[in-house]
Amino acid sequence: MSTEDDTDGKTTRVTRKGQVTIPKPLREEFGLEEGDEVRWEKTEEGIRVRRATQSAGRGMLVDDGVSEEQREEMAEAMESEIRDQRRTEWQP
Structure with a gap:
């Protein structure tokens, strides 16, 4: 490159x-x-x-009483977990 x-x-x-x-x-x-x-x-x-x-459905499965801040924290945790899984799967 x-x-x-x-x-x-x-x-x-x-x-x-x-x-x-x-x-x-x-x-x-x-x-x-x-x-x-x-x-x-x-x-x-x-x-x-x-x-x-991928934010269109972000938080849609969370109870209505959950704050926007908590929804964002949960979404970020899920994104991090998915990223980690992808890294593990892509290791040669």
Whole structure:
């Protein structure tokens, strides 16, 4: 992978397999970790890469009396557990 500065930040090359690497400073800034998903969107300006969020059903199985803060904590704990499981499954 080769990176170089340009006016918008960083550039990377596409590999023969069509893979790209998200530069480390951007992964850190946006909290992207192994196993996270990103969405590729076609725009008039070109391609936009966005973090894929799975928040549409977030908290829907939780009792009505649970606070928004508690719902968020539960969702974050579940996301962390899923990430850990993916890491374990993807170990060579």
